[in-house]
Amino acid sequence: MIRDYFRVLKVDLATGRGQVETLEGRDLFVGGSGLAALLFQKYGKLAAPWDDPEQPLIFAIGPLTGYFPLMSKTVMGFKSPYHNQYAESHAGGRSALALRFADYDALVITGQASRPSVLAVGSRHLKVHEAAYLWGMDVVTVGKFLRRKTPGAGHRSIIRIGPAGENRAAIAGINVDTYRHFGRLGGGAALGAKNLKAIVIQGDGSFPLPAGPEYAKLFADVHKQLTQTRMMQKYHNLGTPANVALLNDKQALPIRNLQQTSAPEIAGITGERFAEDALLRNVACAGCPVGCIHLGYVRLRFHADHRYYFRQVGYDHEPIFAVGAMLGVTNCADVLQLIDMTEKMGLDVMSAGVALAWATEAAANGHISEQETVVPLTFGGTKTYEEALRHLALGSTDFYRLLAQGTATAAAHYGGQDYACVLGQEMAGYATGEVFFVSQALGFRHSHLDSGGYAFDQKHEDRTVETALAFLLQEERSRVLLTSLVVCLFAREVYQDSLVAACLHSLGYGTLADRMDTAAQQIQQQRWHLRLATGFDPQQIRIPKRFLEVRTWKGPIDPAFLETLRQRYAEAIIDLAGVAPAV
Amino acid sequence: MKILTAPRMERCIGCQSCSLACAREVHKRLSWDTAGIRIHTSGGLSTGFEARTCLACLPAPCAAACPTGAFAQRKGGGVIVRKKLCIFCGACAEACPVDAVFLDERGEPFVCLHCGKCVPFCPHNCLEMITVAAAGDQEEVAP
Numbered sequence: 001m002i003r004d005y006f007r008v009l010k011v012d013l014a015t016g017r018g019q020v021e022t023l024e025g026r027d028l029f030v031g032g033s034g035l036a037a038l039l040f041q042k043y044g045k046l047a048a049p050w051d052d053p054e055q056p057l058i059f060a061i062g063p064l065t066g067y068f069p070l071m072s073k074t075v076m077g078f079k080s081p082y083h084n085q086y087a088e089s090h091a092g093g094r095s096a097l098a099l100r101f102a103d104y105d106a107l108v109i110t111g112q113a114s115r116p117s118v119l120a121v122g123s124r125h126l127k128v129h130e131a132a133y134l135w136g137m138d139v140v141t142v143g144k145f146l147r148r149k150t151p152g153a154g155h156r157s158i159i160r161i162g163p164a165g166e167n168r169a170a171i172a173g174i175n176v177d178t179y180r181h182f183g184r185l186g187g188g189a190a191l192g193a194k195n196l197k198a199i200v201i202q203g204d205g206s207f208p209l210p211a212g213p214e215y216a217k218l219f220a221d222v223h224k225q226l227t228q229t230r231m232m233q234k235y236h237n238l239g240t241p242a243n244v245a246l247l248n249d250k251q252a253l254p255i256r257n258l259q260q261t262s263a264p265e266i267a268g269i270t271g272e273r274f275a276e277d278a279l280l281r282n283v284a285c286a287g288c289p290v291g292c293i294h295l296g297y298v299r300l301r302f303h304a305d306h307r308y309y310f311r312q313v314g315y316d317h318e319p320i321f322a323v324g325a326m327l328g329v330t331n332c333a334d335v336l337q338l339i340d341m342t343e344k345m346g347l348d349v350m351s352a353g354v355a356l357a358w359a360t361e362a363a364a365n366g367h368i369s370e371q372e373t374v375v376p377l378t379f380g381g382t383k384t385y386e387e388a389l390r391h392l393a394l395g396s397t398d399f400y401r402l403l404a405q406g407t408a409t410a411a412a413h414y415g416g417q418d419y420a421c422v423l424g425q426e427m428a429g430y431a432t433g434e435v436f437f438v439s440q441a442l443g444f445r446h447s448h449l450d451s452g453g454y455a456f457d458q459k460h461e462d463r464t465v466e467t468a469l470a471f472l473l474q475e476e477r478s479r480v481l482l483t484s485l486v487v488c489l490f491a492r493e494v495y496q497d498s499l500v501a502a503c504l505h506s507l508g509y510g511t512l513a514d515r516m517d518t519a520a521q522q523i524q525q526q527r528w529h530l531r532l533a534t535g536f537d538p539q540q541i542r543i544p545k546r547f548l549e550v551r552t553w554k555g556p557i558d559p560a561f562l563e564t565l566r567q568r569y570a571e572a573i574i575d576l577a578g579v580a581p582a583v
Numbered sequence: 584m585k586i587l588t589a590p591r592m593e594r595c596i597g598c599q600s601c602s603l604a605c606a607r608e609v610h611k612r613l614s615w616d617t618a619g620i621r622i623h624t625s626g627g628l629s630t631g632f633e634a635r636t637c638l639a640c641l642p643a644p645c646a647a648a649c650p651t652g653a654f655a656q657r658k659g660g661g662v663i664v665r666k667k668l669c670i671f672c673g674a675c676a677e678a679c680p681v682d683a684v685f686l687d688e689r690g691e692p693f694v695c696l697h698c699g700k701c702v703p704f705c706p707h708n709c710l711e712m713i714t715v716a717a718a719g720d721q722e723e724v725a726p
Contacts, residue, residue, distance in 0.1 A: 066613060069600070097599070101613075101614065101615055101616075124688070144627070147626065153623045153624045153625065154597070154599075154615075154621075154623035154632065155615045155616065155621075177628060178628045203615050204616060205614065206613070206614035206687060208611065208612060209607060209611050209613055223600070227706050281596075284596040286597070287599060287603065288598050289598045289704070289706040290598075290706070291596035293596075312629045
């Protein structure tokens with residue numbers, strides 16, 4: 001519903017009860033990223049560890065969620081098991097519209113359930129169900145059970161974890177509606193620590209719209225831009241996997257633990273190859289007519305007498321990079337099989353792939369042996385990687401338990417830190433150069449989407465610290481506004497400031513529309529403030545040697561440029577935070 | 584007389600643009616439910632989508648069941664709805680064989696009016712308005 005305040009449902013898992021709270025601050029914190037920061041400031045325990053039962057899990061949407069196309073993302077704010085600091089992770093699916101129609105701007109979950117549980121909320125219900133029978137189930141199976149147990153097929157969001165989250169792996173993700181994820185920074189473990197196997201949000205509310213024809217007309221205009229122009233074509237055609245071939249051609253695709261940035265066999269896993277050989281169909285997040293989710297199919301023979309089963313598996317550039325290129329797996333079917341295993345186990349596919357890539361090189365270098373890895377890890381070994389992913393999620397051995405806490409943690413113990421491809425967390429699929437490496441290493445979410453450093457690398461031949469720094473700071477600021485509304489960042493070219501302002505005005509958020517820049521600046525500062533107050537010191541972040549050895553289409557990495565930019569960006573972040581890093 | 588059909592639902596991506604458009608443009612609501620066309624899964628996203636919408640029955644069992652005349656037979660199939668006459672009894676929803684009538688929490692019914700406003704919002708052309716003769720014979724028109 002349109003309102004100039006926030007309506008928040010706060011649920012205590014320990015008691016199974018909740019309360020609806022109203023908070024002021026719409027014009028200051030907007031929603032999404034800003035609202036999550038506001039709520040973490042209010043409910044978070046800055047000095048307590050991530051698994052303190054009182055730490056809140058926050059799911060926040062924005063003022064435009066559901067009201068305009070592609071306003072389809074939810075921001076999760078939490079203290080991350082990965083680095084024990086404040087973090088955000090973003091997901092789509094039906095989560096955002098389900099929250100909208102449940103009539104909450106945010107859901108805040110505190111406390112720990114005494115037994116494994118499922119939280120079910122809607123506009124007229126709240127219930128914490130005991131569900132010990134679901135504990136241990138993989139993500140696919142638990143989804144089937146919950147569909148049977150809860151009403152509202154197609155009008156609900158089923159958010160759940162797999163074994164990795166239950167086992168508190170810091171690289172455990174949260175599955176949202178089968179094909180989307182709060183993937184990064186260990187959200188799955190944050191749910192697992194609360195004994196929370198799943199959240200089912202039913203979007204069963206209905207709200208009045210502004211009087212007059214203006215809103216519906218503006219909606220139709222935006223919808224037309226998104227569907228009848230070429231602006232979103234790349235997302236629904238090949239989708240993000242189009243990047244695989246482009247980056248490979250540019251010598252900017254991380255391959256075999258970033259030992260290479262280009263290889264001819266990548267031809268087997270390009271977006272084009274997936275589209276021709278494996279693409280089954282597309283699906284969309286609720287409220288998005290683009291339909292960027294590409295589903296491939298895996299057909300597996302399980303009996304000599306031509307008996308098969310098949311699975312539909314979502315694919316994108318990042319999973320293909322992580323369990324394809326990085327692991328030297330260069331066949332579509334094999335990549336889908338590995339993605340499928342990470343899905344079932346509830347692992348963050350990006351971190352899991354990069355972690356196993358490091359382990360493969362570490363095994364070759366003698367830092368670890370088969371005693372640790374249980375199965376022989378070699379690049380291209382799909383079958384053994386499938387087993388290794390299971391070990392990683394289940395924490396079968398000391399080695400896998402440590403690796404599930406992050407590649408840097410394992411490398412600090414076993415050696416091989418120089419070639420641990422970690423930029424704050426396991427790297428994203430871009431080896432485009434210095435600006436990307438710095439932007440992910442220091443970025444708020446340690447995501448390529450924080451500030452788009454990969455785009456700067458590709459658009460600028462020069463290496464000027466001032467220009468790059470200004471780009472990163474400005475880009476982060478403009479994106480933090482978008483993730484507060486909350487718009488899918490794929491639509492960032494459509495939702496320019498003037499359109500965002502028009503959308504806000506059409507719903508009666510005129511004050512906010514007139515102070516968007518200030519709000520974005522404040523949210524940017526507030527997020528960094530929380531991050532530093534929970535322990536982040538950007539000056540301590542180092543970029544492993546492997547990144548300095550990369551050679552792209554521009555030639556070798558310029559270490560001096562990278563180091564200066566790293567220092568300057570770290571200083572700028574501390575300035576933004578307005579607080580010294582906690583010691 | 585035209586009716587809404589959903590002949591190409593195998594193309595549906597589940598974006599819900601149609602039902603959101605109906606709620607917005609016809610019923611002046613923001614909702615997944617208070618709409619004449621609603622998109623559901625039938626066993627998760629991997630099984631595809633189905634459209635719950637009026638099949639334009641002739642005669643329409645919902646109209647026959649309505650005790651106040653709020654639902655009246657529409658020529659060519661479907662119903663004409665006069666909300667002022669509705670007493671929120673829910674008989675229409677109960678009578679509908681395909682669950683095309685949604686009742687909100689007060690019992691107010693929402694059903695497809697065959698106006699076609701949802702059609703241009705479908706990015707994959709799943710929906711189509713077709714012309715039907717009064718006797719029920721169908722004649723296709725270009726989309």
